[in-house]
Amino acid sequence: MIKVTIWNEFIHEKTKPLPARHYPNGIHNAIKEFLDADGRFEVKTAALEGENCGITKELLDNTDVLLWWGHVAHDRVSDEAAELVHNAVLSGMGFIALHSAHHSKPFRRLMGTTCNLSWREDGDMERIWVIKPSHPIAQGIDRYFEIEHEETYAEPFDIPEPDELVFGGWYSGGEIFRSGCCFYRGNGKIFYFQPGHETVPVFKNENVQTVIKNAICWAAPTARFEIKCSHIKKIGSEE
Amino acid sequence: MIKVTIWNEFIHEKTKPLPARHYPNGIHNAIKEFLDADGRFEVKTAALEGENCGITKELLDNTDVLLWWGHVAHDRVSDEAAELVHNAVLSGMGFIALHSAHHSKPFRRLMGTTCNLSWREDGDMERIWVIKPSHPIAQGIDRYFEIEHEETYAEPFDIPEPDELVFGGWYSGGEIFRSGCCFYRGNGKIFYFQPGHETVPVFKNENVQTVIKNAICWAAPTARFEIKCSHIKKIGSEE
């Protein structure tokens, strides 16, 4: 069983009608539901309103892969919580940044760039193309899949060159976006996935669910090795 | 002055009405025209019908950047000619593969992959987005530019992960494509650029011309260093 924690800002679902309708128990619980049904995952949830913004060292020590959804309250995540997450990823925890989590503190710290992009909300259809069909995250996905309505994200997306670009998004209004990107940092594996706007039921899309499940399996740690900053002795003089 | 050679298969323009109309003197001469007008380039052309498929060692020794357009006659380029080009690129010559040159012998040898892709001809509009706005090849280009009609190329495009992805293409019919890709191989710089179908006057598009000129400047050799396969002596025993 892969230990998954889903962190959600959990604000829109309590304050805006469309998110409340699609996700009455929050986006985190909607994701938990389809992960629970799968059988391969042991799922916990956490939210901004929790103690220490929902992030504790104990929680992360018991997490193989952390999913993150945030949008309007990135700044309310404390620097301490962000640093705990950052360190956990570098130590080997998988990290999946969903949609507007491109601007979350942990993702920006991991990337080292602004992670800026352009956006518009016009109910565009997004067609997500597979760019790396043999990648583990693309298994079970056809040449492409469609999301009936999604917020539009447009290039340029200010990230380091992805180590692996798995998906690219086409929007009916005319934009493209690198919608599925893999990064290796320290011992950790990081996946950014564009879909997931709060006003549309994206997380009920079966292909989106398949991608998220694949990404969890891909990001699960294979080894946790601490690269210390350490003084060493000359080889041969170590005794 | 950067020494540019434009190699063209030069078949469609003599056998099919639309290419003949748009490019009565061949695609190579249409490109030569706007490069000549620029003043920074010393331009030669070559064609499949020439001696040794238009490729000689002397020609390549006097070429800083080679542009390549081919489509129906990739197999008629001799292995010897392909090898001359391959070697010249590894020694430092820049190489720009235009449109269907994705399947040319030199490009495939440089990539080491099939370079396969899917395509259709429906007169789609292609909107080319800038992914790396500070890249030298993107200078002078706005957020995006449009090509009224272009052959549609679709992912997956079987290439190694590009060292730099500069442009991405959006097609009105629903596909995306990595339309501008940079690769470093040996001492050579390689740029693949998607636009350039023979039935539409793509090379008369000003933005396409800007990209090609930028790419030539980027790909021009800064150093030619032959990495030999050589026996060396132990350091200190070399005299």
Next chain:
Amino acid sequence: MIKVTIWNEFIHEKTKPLPARHYPNGIHNAIKEFLDADGRFEVKTAALEGENCGITKELLDNTDVLLWWGHVAHDRVSDEAAELVHNAVLSGMGFIALHSAHHSKPFRRLMGTTCNLSWREDGDMERIWVIKPSHPIAQGIDRYFEIEHEETYAEPFDIPEPDELVFGGWYSGGEIFRSGCCFYRGNGKIFYFQPGHETVPVFKNENVQTVIKNAICWAAPTARFEIKCSHIKKIGSEE
């Protein structure tokens, strides 16, 4: 069980005293021995002297990961055999190039570069450092391990930038080398590993054995997807 085929040129072991002493049944059988003992692998061997240089489509269709050792007879591997291997890798077969296989036809075709390097034979000690400690291929290896005597390979090594650099070699005479490099091409995973000179019993080194076993597990295909060059129909007009 991962289906492994070990291809060996198998010439030095029959013609030169030191290789004959260390590997009386050939390098391929020395590798087979420790792979057989592991239990996770179903191992076949092939040699240059076999039909079609030891490479047939049937063999490759039944191979998950192909190991390759060659040195003096790269040119005697037919282009047909090299192409079969090349195609199989792009379709998903793992490929592990050992030592002087850096200059083998399949490896050069996959890389697209000269794969040149410098070398000398002075019985140097090679100390192999782990650069990516959390990489699957580095599991079970300490900070570094030593090979008492190995042929010295020196940078520059003319390969594309590795997708993942796992090991770096230090030689007692003063050189360094990128001794363990991963590449993704098409659906295939490729690992180049520097150790394996025929005059020293490198394949009996336990750490070398661990790396090779790890590399086989890493390179085993997760998905075989043929990226065809195919005409497609416009979305919505496909029926």
Next chain:
Amino acid sequence: MIKVTIWNEFIHEKTKPLPARHYPNGIHNAIKEFLDADGRFEVKTAALEGENCGITKELLDNTDVLLWWGHVAHDRVSDEAAELVHNAVLSGMGFIALHSAHHSKPFRRLMGTTCNLSWREDGDMERIWVIKPSHPIAQGIDRYFEIEHEETYAEPFDIPEPDELVFGGWYSGGEIFRSGCCFYRGNGKIFYFQPGHETVPVFKNENVQTVIKNAICWAAPTARFEIKCSHIKKIGSEE
């Protein structure tokens, strides 16, 4: 003229005998001296003891390439100063991190990893090998060059995979290190260079000087393009 600013922590040179002997006016002024002599650079210096840790927006707005040397006082650089530098790099300013600046705040923020490594001080000789001979930063350097005494840095070095690995270091005591690494982040170019320990006169080494001058030319901004986080309008509805 490329506008260069050299930032130095400037502590060891005032408090420890060896640094004081080698660099009586500080490492920054030793670097300034050979840059001034070159003629291509307009050089300013800054130090931790200056206002706002020596870093102001005005200074960075007038800097093409910033060199950074720091060691014992990384934490005394304010977060505000580090953020100014980070933002300037993402906007296009070149950044060259020297030696122990691997642990400086700006470099760590740009990398997103711990940038940890192992080290020892035994007066080893470092031999720096060229891995990418055609790279602009390697011009004028032979196959390798030697630094008589340098602090030893050892892999693993916890950085993202470099976009270009230009130099690798061999130490007489037995370690290797990725001693010259290029990264592209936002619009900025970043070069990490290992040599530069304060107790040895490394910056008086001609090859080290050549590399630093090359790196400045390479890192100078070609374009400054701000990737904003911006709301856009639907294409066609923009008026």
